[in-house]
Amino acid sequence: MRTVVVFAIAGALGAAIQTALPHRIPFLPAAPDLILVLVVYLGLHFHSAGGALGAFLLGYLLDTSAGIAPGLSCLTMTLVFGVVYLLSRRLWMENPVSNVAAVALGEGLKVVTVLLFFAVGVPGGVPWLSLARTLGFEALFAVLLTPFIFSALDAQLGRPRAARAREAD
Amino acid sequence: MVLFLRRYSVLTTTALLLAFSLTMLVANTRGGRRIDPLGAVFLEIVTPGSRALSALSNVFGQAWDSYVGLVGVRQENAWLRKRVRELEARFDRMADLESQSARLQALLDLRDSMPGQAVAARITSADLKGLFRTATLNKGERDGIAQGMAVVAPQGAVGHVVATSPNAARVLLLEDPSSGIDAIVQRSRARGIVEGGSGSGCVLKYVKRRDDLQPGDRVVTSGLDGIFPKGIPIGEITAVIPGERGLFQSAELQAAIDFSKLEEVLVVAAPATEVPPSPQRVRPTPAERGPAR
16 A cells, blocks of 8 residues: 555656746756656566556656547556566666666657557657657656665665565566 | 564555546646645645744845946946046047147148148157257158258247258257357347257357346347248247446346147248348358267
8 A cells, every 4th residue: 555655656756847947947957757767667666567557657647648549658657667577587687787778668668659549549740859858857857866865765665675676576 | 464564664655646646647737627735735835934934034135236236337337447447548539639639630730820831740869968959850851851940830930950861850959058150139139149048958159248138028030040930939048148338238037838849840940031140140050060969
């Protein structure tokens, strides 16, 4: 229950930050993709159907607060969760560098998915340069913030991540 | 089957959710029936947080705007200061030009009033503190300047040319002790010779003892020395020095010209002398006395 509450609060806060912050701060080109960081955390440490559902709901939350087509963030976040889950089952990913690498991978997946969606689903007139720039900055900020967010989640969830991952497996 | 689902529950759930997401995305993109079962609920959840964050970021944004505004004010202030300096410099240049224009106009008027040939020249250097009070002009023989020519300015007599070169001329100023100009007191018509004093002023010498001299009397050139035209102001008597004995009296003069502020002058050719100079009255010019020092 504690985990659900923590992720609900973190998700709501992350979605609010992602959607409300960028246009308020003139020098900020894009907001960090905090939801994706949460999803990667889920993928690394919550190897259960609940984790997958959590990722889906976090994507849904993002779609609700910012998306124009509900489903895109759901799809992206669920996909990221699945890939990170599969990777973390085969590779040792219990160190800060691999955490950051996992977030970078997730961001890459998201970029590919979003660009694919725009290429296929949105007819003409896509501002590719602006889109790529925004996605790039989102990814960069997310990667930079990953260690802090992971530490905060570890502190809130109250036990070492490795133990939790093993327990989930 | 149950075992399979239990073993691969994460992957199965993920696959199902992916399929649902894709369906939702396709349906919502195509504009048909909108699939958004939890949209309203999630929006209600997110809205308070968004609102709070928006208010917070408003405060931050205002602070940022104020900071940027302050930076803008500072930049504008710096620009305005620079602009003020530029305008002041331009104003100084214009004031200088205006002053120069007025001086040149006065010089032109003087030139028109001169009977003979007159050459306008600029003073390039002046020695006002040394043993000899001289000035150098930027024009010389090529411009028609010759030794012995009078140098005048709109304010009054300046001196006379004692040396020339093709492109420059040396002027012995009125204030030099070796200078001498035949002069006349305007009021009493008393005649004398104006020489440079030991200090900064001049002395009117060789005035008959019986002639009337008063402080404040204006002294002008007599035109009888063959150098200066008649009626050019020389200065004003500041004190009369009556000789205790002898035939003559003297007077201290304040020169009409402030030589330290002189910039442009007119070099005037010797006028046709109205009355031949009296041997007692006119002293030989430095040029006549010998080579220029």
